Amino acid sequence: MRPSPFLLSLAAVLVTACTRQTQVSAPPEAGSLAVTTAVVVRENRPALIEMPATIRPVERAVISAKLTGTIATLPWGLGQAVPAGDVLVTLAVPETEARVRQAQASLAEAARATERERTLVAKGVNAPDSLRDAEDRLRFAQAGLAEAEAMLAHASIRAPFAGVVTEKTVLPGDLATPGLPLLTLESTARLRAEGAVPEQAAATLRIGDSLPVVVQDGAAPVAGRIEELSTAADALSRSVLVKVALPAGSARSGQFARLQVTAGASDSLFIPATALTRFGQMERVFVVTEGRAVLRLVKSGRTIGDRLEILSGLNAGEQIVLTPPAALRDGQRVTPQS
Incomplete structure (x- = not known):
């Protein structure tokens, strides 16, 4: 028996209604988040090597x-x-103080003896040589007192x-x-960063040249000036001792530092420093891929102005998120804005 046209129409209406109900009840996709982006750029810049150094004062005295x-x-x-x-x-030096008093008494005695001999020589009682002997003893006593007082001053x-x-x-x-x-x-008042630099890199250095010094991790390098540069390389380490003067108040004695020395040139990737966030020891950047923010772990290098060198984790031309919002999650849909 064939179904009637009325039953077929009723079944079609029910299927359509169920389909519409299913479409309406599906959960909507999360909304897109507007973000500011930048592009990873590749630049040919001088390659820097960082050599360990120690902050030492120019003036240092071990008091004894x-x-x-x-x-x-x-x-x-x-x-x-x-x-x-x-x-x-x-x-407290009582022996030295006693020696000073002894020298003072000897000087007074020698002075009286000299005066007495001067009087006797003037009267013709003694020969002039006796006066000269007395004056020599007086000078000897004066020197003895000066020596004792100098020792007491110590x-x-x-x-x-x-x-x-x-x-x-x-x-x-x-x-x-x-x-x-x-x-x-x-x-x-005056501190210097002292460290050894490979002899090949040191060949381009000169006294008076400016040399960046990293005093604190994550901070911009301090502009130092080369004050001393050894002319001989160490035979074992093949390095040259360099002493770099630092601005006042930029470091502490004994602090660890790193000398940034130019060694040729190389291609490097750079991003704005605001694109990188840190979570513990991890460095993270959000990369915009097919309209979504993808969390990427990276390794950073030197800081030049407001830009950061990226050693690994990114490619030139990739689009990254600047100052990632706290609500941004890995895989979330985003809308880039210039």
């Missing part, structure tokens, strides 16, 4: 005693700034220059002997 004595005062602590000429350490050890105490090896009451280090004084 010239006398044997007990440390009476040591008023300065670690990190304290000491003006030039201020007393760093005072020694009981007060003064700062040879303005600086900061960076090390103390003794305390009040300890015995100081000649040559024993008491403390270390370093000047903070």
